[in-house]
Amino acid sequence: xxxxxxxxxxxxxxxxxxxxxxxxxxxxxxxxxxxxxxxxxxxxxxxxxxxxxxxxxxxxxxxxxxxxxxxxxxxxxxxxxxxxxxxxxxxxxxxxxxxxxxxxxxxxxxxxxxxxxxxxxxxxxxxxxxxxxxxxxxxxxxxxxxxxxxxxxxxxxxxxxxxxxxxxxxxxxxxxxxxxxxxxxxxxxxxxxxxxxxxxxxxxxxxxxxxxxxxxxxxxxxxxxxxxxxxxxxxxxxxxxxxxxxxxxxxxxxxxxxxxxxxxxxxxxxxxxxxxxxxxxxxxxxxxxxxxxxxxxxxxxxxxxxxxxxxxxxxxxxxxxxxxxxxxxxxxxxxxxxxxx
Amino acid sequence: xxxxxxxxxxxxxxxxxxxxxxxxxxxxxxxxxxxxxxxxxxxxxxxxxxxxxxxxxxxxxxxxxxxxxxxxxxxxxxxxxxxxxxxxxxxxxxxxxxxxxxxxxxxxxxxxxxxxxxxxxxxxxxxxxxxxxxxxxxxxxxxxxxxxxxxxxxxxxxxxxxxxxxxxxxxxxxxxxxxxxxxxxxxxxxxxxxxxxxxxxxxxxxxxxxxxxxxxxxxxxxxxxxxxxxxxxxxxxxxxxxxxxxxxxxxxxxxxxxxxxxxxxxxxxxxxxxxxxxxxxxxxxxxxxxxxxxxxxxxxxxxxxxxxxxxxxxxxxxxxxx
Amino acid sequence: xxxxxxxxxxxxxxxxxxxxxxxxxxxxxxxxxxxxxxxxxxxxxxxxxxxxxxxxxxxxxxxxxxxxxxxxxxxxxxxxxxxxxxxxxxxxxxxxxxxxxxxxxxxxxxxxxxxxxxxxxxxxxxxxxxxxxxxxxxxxxxxxxxxxxxxxxxxxxxxxxxxxxxxxxxxxxxxxxxxxxxxxxxxxxxxxxxxxxxxxxxxxxxxxxxxxxxxxxxxxxxxxxxxxxxxxxxxxxxxxxxxxxxxxxxxxxxxxxxxxxxxxxxxxxxxxxxxxxxxxxxxxxxxxxxxxxxxxxxxxxxxxxxx
Numbered sequence: 016x017x018x019x020x021x022x023x024x025x026x027x028x029x030x031x032x033x034x035x036x037x038x039x040x041x042x043x044x045x046x047x048x049x050x051x052x053x054x055x056x057x058x059x060x061x062x063x064x065x066x067x068x069x070x071x072x073x074x075x076x077x078x079x080x081x082x083x084x085x086x087x088x089x090x091x092x093x094x095x096x097x098x099x100x101x102x103x104x105x106x107x108x109x110x111x112x113x114x115x116x117x118x119x120x121x122x123x124x125x126x127x128x129x130x131x132x133x134x135x136x137x138x139x140x141x142x143x144x145x146x147x148x149x150x151x152x153x154x155x156x157x158x159x160x161x162x163x164x165x166x167x168x169x170x171x172x173x174x175x176x177x178x179x180x181x182x183x184x185x186x187x188x189x190x191x192x193x194x195x196x197x198x199x200x201x202x203x204x205x206x207x208x209x210x211x212x213x214x215x216x217x218x219x220x221x222x223x224x225x226x227x228x229x230x231x232x233x234x235x236x237x238x239x240x241x242x243x244x245x246x247x248x249x250x251x252x253x254x255x256x257x258x259x260x261x262x263x264x265x266x267x268x269x270x271x272x273x274x275x276x277x278x279x280x281x282x283x284x285x286x287x288x289x290x291x292x293x294x295x296x297x298x299x300x301x302x303x304x305x306x307x308x309x310x311x312x313x314x315x316x317x318x319x320x321x322x323x324x325x326x327x328x329x330x331x332x333x334x335x336x337x338x339x340x341x342x343x344x345x346x347x348x349x350x351x352x353x354x355x356x
Numbered sequence: 357x358x359x360x361x362x363x364x365x366x367x368x369x370x371x372x373x374x375x376x377x378x379x380x381x382x383x384x385x386x387x388x389x390x391x392x393x394x395x396x397x398x399x400x401x402x403x404x405x406x407x408x409x410x411x412x413x414x415x416x417x418x419x420x421x422x423x424x425x426x427x428x429x430x431x432x433x434x435x436x437x438x439x440x441x442x443x444x445x446x447x448x449x450x451x452x453x454x455x456x457x458x459x460x461x462x463x464x465x466x467x468x469x470x471x472x473x474x475x476x477x478x479x480x481x482x483x484x485x486x487x488x489x490x491x492x493x494x495x496x497x498x499x500x501x502x503x504x505x506x507x508x509x510x511x512x513x514x515x516x517x518x519x520x521x522x523x524x525x526x527x528x529x530x531x532x533x534x535x536x537x538x539x540x541x542x543x544x545x546x547x548x549x550x551x552x553x554x555x556x557x558x559x560x561x562x563x564x565x566x567x568x569x570x571x572x573x574x575x576x577x578x579x580x581x582x583x584x585x586x587x588x589x590x591x592x593x594x595x596x597x598x599x600x601x602x603x604x605x606x607x608x609x610x611x612x613x614x615x616x617x618x619x620x621x622x623x624x625x626x627x628x629x630x631x632x633x634x635x636x637x638x639x640x641x642x643x644x645x646x647x648x649x650x651x652x653x654x655x656x657x658x659x660x661x662x663x664x665x666x667x668x669x670x671x672x673x674x675x676x677x678x
Numbered sequence: 679x680x681x682x683x684x685x686x687x688x689x690x691x692x693x694x695x696x697x698x699x700x701x702x703x704x705x706x707x708x709x710x711x712x713x714x715x716x717x718x719x720x721x722x723x724x725x726x727x728x729x730x731x732x733x734x735x736x737x738x739x740x741x742x743x744x745x746x747x748x749x750x751x752x753x754x755x756x757x758x759x760x761x762x763x764x765x766x767x768x769x770x771x772x773x774x775x776x777x778x779x780x781x782x783x784x785x786x787x788x789x790x791x792x793x794x795x796x797x798x799x800x801x802x803x804x805x806x807x808x809x810x811x812x813x814x815x816x817x818x819x820x821x822x823x824x825x826x827x828x829x830x831x832x833x834x835x836x837x838x839x840x841x842x843x844x845x846x847x848x849x850x851x852x853x854x855x856x857x858x859x860x861x862x863x864x865x866x867x868x869x870x871x872x873x874x875x876x877x878x879x880x881x882x883x884x885x886x887x888x889x890x891x892x893x894x895x896x897x898x899x900x901x902x903x904x905x906x907x908x909x910x911x912x913x914x915x916x917x918x919x920x921x922x923x924x925x926x927x928x929x930x931x932x933x934x935x936x937x938x939x940x941x942x943x944x945x946x947x948x949x950x951x952x953x954x955x956x957x958x959x960x961x962x963x964x965x966x967x968x969x970x971x972x973x974x975x976x977x978x979x980x981x982x983x984x985x
Contacts, residue, residue: 079580083483103586111583118581123574126593128600128673138582173673186578374808382821495969499909499961501916504936504954507943511951515944620917638921657811 025092026197026229027053027076032089032099034068034075034253036082043300045071047253049089050326053197058223058230060244060261062237062276064297068253069233073199077114078106094196112142115190119202121182125174131158132170135189142193157188160225161218180211187218191226198223199231204239216243237276241265249273252298252308259331269333269342271313274349307336315345361666368662375654379647380422445648449630453652455530456629459551459622460613462544467552467559468606474556475563480590482568490560497557506550506624513546528626547625551618555609559602566598573597600671604664611660615653749948752938758949761930766956768931772846773912779850780911781904784857789896791858792865793888803862806855818918821848845924849911857903861896868895898975902968909964916957932957 034046046068053059061069074080075087076098091099098109110116118124125134135157136150145153151170158166161184174182183203190198200219204212220243223230232243240247240261247264249257249272257270268274275293295312304310306321313320319336326334335342478490510528531539570576571594579589619631626632630649637645749758791802809817868874869892877887918924919933927934932953939950 077581079577107583107585109583110581116581118574118577120574124578126575126579126597128596128671137584141583175673189578189582371804371808371811374804375811378808495962495965496958499913499958499965501913501920501933501936501954501957503917503920504950504957507936507940507950508954511943511947620920635921638923654811661811 024055025052026055026057026094027231028090028092029072029076030090030092032072032075032087032091034071034080034085034087037084037086041301044253044303045300046075047303049248049250049253049255051248051255051258053229053231055196056223056227056229058220058232058243058245059248060232060234060240060246061248061250062234062240063250064235066252066297066300067250069250070201071253072250073116073201073231073233077110077116077199078103079116108142111138111195112193113195114197114199115193115195116199116201117183117186117190117203120206121179121186122206124186125182127174130171130173131177131185131189135170135185135192138189139192153192154188157192158185160191160222161185161188162214163188180207180215183207183211183215184218187215187222191222191228194226195228197229197231199233201233202235203232205234205236212239219243237265249276252303253300254308254334255326255332256309256335257331257333258326259328259333263331267331267343268346269328269331270309270335271315271337271345272309273333274346278349307334315341364662364665368658371661372655372658375658376651377422379650379654445644448633448645449648449652452628452630452633454532455627456616456618456622456631457614458530458533458540458544459547459618459627459629460610462541462548463551463555463618464606464610464613466548467555470552470556471559472563472602474560475567476590476595478560478564479567479571479594480587482564487564491564494557494561497553498561500554502550502554502618503620503624505553506547506621509546509550510624530627530629544627547621547627550625551613551621559605562605563598563602566601567594570594570597600668603671604668607660607664607667608657611656611658611663612653614660615656616649617653749952750946752935752942752946752949758935758952761935762932762952762956765930765932765935765953766960768842768925768929769912769915769933769957770960772842772849772915772925772931773908776846776850776853776911776915777904777907779846780853780907781857781900783850784854785861785896785900787854788858788861789865789888789892792862793869793884793892795866795869799862802858806859806862809852810855810859818848818852818914821852842925842929845915845918849914849918852914853907853910857907861899864896864899865892868892902972902975904968905964905971906968909961909968912957912961912964916953 029049029051032046032049033044036043036045049068049072051059061072063069071080075085076091078101080087087099089099090097093109093114098106125131129137132151132154135154136147139145139150139153140147143150155166155170158170163169163181163184169177174185177185187203198219203219204215207215216239219230219232222228230243232239234240244261247257247259247261248255249264249270251272257264257268257273259269264273265277268277272293278293293312294314298304298308298311305323307313307316307324310316310320315337317336322336324334324336326332333342337345474490474494478487481487514528529543531543533540567590571590576589576593579593584593616630616634618629619635621627622629622631623635630652634646634649634653637649749762752758752761787802787806791799791806874887874891877891882890915924915931916933916936919931920937922934922937925931925934935953936950939946939948939953942949
């Protein structure tokens with residue numbers, strides 16, 4: 016477990032990021048005030064339901080949101096340099112080289128008409144001065160590193176000749192080809208079966224050590240978080256509701272939504288007869304209630320919740336009006352019930 | 357790969373066979389129609405009628421008649437016109453073919469360049485002014501009847517502005533390249549442009565739609581994440597994937613046109629190609645010639661279909677395994 | 679939406695053709711009017727005027743006066759504008775009717791082929807291939823040539839040689855594969871989707887599945903095809919009529935009028951120009967309509983600018 020990140024040396028600093036879309040139905044606030052840090056060699060997990068803004072936030076940071084109706088405000092500093100508001104041309108030198116991103120569905124992530132070797136060398140030669148020959152050699156090395164057997168032959172194969180899990184490895188190899196400092200992984204294992212999932216996660220962990228890079232891992236699966244993340248950001252309706260070290264968030268969560276999320280994870284050791292679900296439906300992005308966004312679905316809602324809670328705390332932050340004693344108390348009750356049933 | 361090709365060839369042959377049967381049935385077996393009178397043409401004498409009946413075995417059963425016709429057309433190659441008595445059909449078609457090929461080759465180069473450029477520019481600038489402009493031009497191009505456009509072009513170049521702007525435009529007609537390449541191209545210039553207009557419109561629109569779809573695909577998102585420039589993504593990724601459908605479309609159109617589908621353009625510009633031959637034989641109801649032209653045309657369409665199918669295998673690696 | 683407005687305008691004025699002819703222009707656009715006269719600026723003028731060289735006659739040019747000979751006369755002395763409107767009715771009628779027949783037949787065949795698969799699909803697909811492999815114009819022309827002189831006598835169906843049903847049916851049939859094949863493709867992929875599998879598994883009858891599950895999903899495509907097919911068919915009809923194997927006299931369509939105008943092209947260009955312009959405008963607005971329909975039904979159309 017790496018030490019807590021040195022806050023003066025953060026790799027990525029996000030300050031009050033807000034992303035909204037102007038649509039015919041109204042303004043959608045996809046991300047509403049996200050502030051977070053990613054330190055060196057750190058794995059930060061962003062967890063939340065669909066529509067929580069977890070993906071949109073990361074897309075907006077590296078300039079992948081191209082909708083003319085989008086408005087992005089706030090501050091994003093990468094290695095101390097402000098990157099929000101940079102032109103696409105400038106962002107392109109960062110994208111793929113210093114910050115890499117991989118996506119959910121490996122089956123459609125690669126261009127079908129070019130070999131995987133071609134696609135990897137394309138990225139290498141865009142960002143470095145390597146010759147075709149050198150880039151090709153590097154591509155073969157990368158494929159070997161991600162565990163693809165017989166890489167010298169397979170480098171000339173087309174994407175459809177690889178299985179889903181293999182394709183995701185190729186995608187990871189491609190992403191790491193220019194030694195990025197930060198890898199953003201958007202649900203990298205959701206489209207894979209459970210066994211492959213475990214393998215890919217293990218691979219990512221190993222590579223993180225080798226490459227000295229940080230990872231932002233976006234997922235809806237608390238199980239993945241508990242395996243991979245050093246720190247966790249829990250998002251709901253575009254807002255961060257809890258941020259902290261993984262151990263603390265999982266053992267001593269401070270927000271009712273997190274309680275729900277954790278309760279929904281099936282655990283072998285507890286004798287629970289039914290999975291706990293969070294009542295209600297995910298909030299519609301056009302209808303975010305004033306005040307606490309989670310209010311309508313929260314069992315512990317009270318009057319104060321009509322006002323939007325700020326996210327506060329030291330080291331372990333949460334956005335909930337309940338007092339610390341109340342939180343500890345309620346949490347203990349839930350955990351007891353969990354163990355007993 | 358080899359079995360893929362073989363299967364396609366067999367399929368093509370079968371379809372050609374079916375087309376020949378269809379042509380035969382249309383001209384010889386439509387109920388209420390007298391085949392002998394059809395073949396002999398409108399101005400036949402009773403002697404010619406009797407000769408036709410015997411020659412084509414019209415008193416024999418249908419399959420035999422079919423076999424006889426095929427024999428006349430393909431094997432003996434002595435199918436003769438009954439309007440221009442004695443003129444063999446096949447050489448006529450062969451003489452007309454180079455004209456059509458000249459027309460189609462030139463036009464296809466123009467329409468490919470214009471159409472692809474139009475589609476790419478429109479897709480690259482989607483949402484800005486030039487995009488709907490190009491699309492509007494495309495719609496205009498496909499709404500124009502080709503023959504009418506030819507007449508308008510003639511009107512402008514031969515009559516209205518002939519003495520001023522277009523004095524260099526020659527009279528309609530065809531000059532063989534062996535006589536003079538310059539004159540060959542000059543005579544074909546406006547026919548090329550007229551024929552290309554319609555297809556350029558189609559191709560620009562189809563390509564733009566394909567490109568815009570491609571640009572929303574996941575692999576393009578990956579390419580952006582890799583830090584590639586928009587231009588590279590458009591040209592090397594999106595276009596390459598969209599080309600597949602454009603190439604198949606082109607193959608089919610090219611095949612159909614070589615086979616004489618440009619007949620209206622040929623007629624309007626006075627080019628003695630296969631299309632015009634079909635047209636005049638229609639006017640004279642010269643059935644042997646019509647039959648020959650139809651089979652010729654159908655052959656190229658089927659051939660083009662087959663080539664396109666095979667080409668698909670080369671262009672799209674995913675198909676090769678199928 | 680501008681497309682729709684233009685289209686409605688065109689259709690309306692064509693439908694009103696008889697009104698115009700009898701009440702406004704007081705002409706009969708179908709009978710020869712070689713000896714006729716008309717009044718221009720108060721002077722009585724012959725409709726067909728002797729040429730300056732004394733050889734042959736030239737019809738009068740456009741008067742730009744809606745009450746008579748707005749676009750001039752053709753070589754039979756008939757009012758071109760009135761004929762234009764009547765021709766429009768014919769062209770639109772043939773275009774829409776054949777498109778309707780084509781789309782209905784193609785939907786039927788396409789759905790059956792895609793849904794039932796197996797032998798039925800194989801046979802239908804081969805038929806589509808053959809009909810489509812025939813260069814369309816050649817097929818339409820061949821059929822027209824053969825059927826036009828003697829009509830169609832097929833069992834209970836008797837269609838006279840001059841009837842407009844002939845071009846309508848021929849054009850409709852020739853384009854069936856064009857519509858049927860994509861529809862079949864859609865049905866094929868629909869068939870593999872879970873909700874269809876579920877319906878089949880629950881024992882619903884084929885007819886029910888087709889009507890309730892497949893048709894609603896295929897209908898948007900059908901709706902998009904229709905205006906495009908009307909445009910296509912109109913263009914094909916005009917080509918056939920131009921070649922004199924489409925609409926037969928005394929009926930007129932835009933194609934026949936263009937043909938009429940050929941001989942007058944360099945002297946009285948409007949006779950040939952006007953119908954062409956009408957075709958471009960009508961087909962163009964139909965195409966725009968088709969595009970609009972496609973965008974309306976395509977949920978991805980809104981995402982044109984995002985990731």
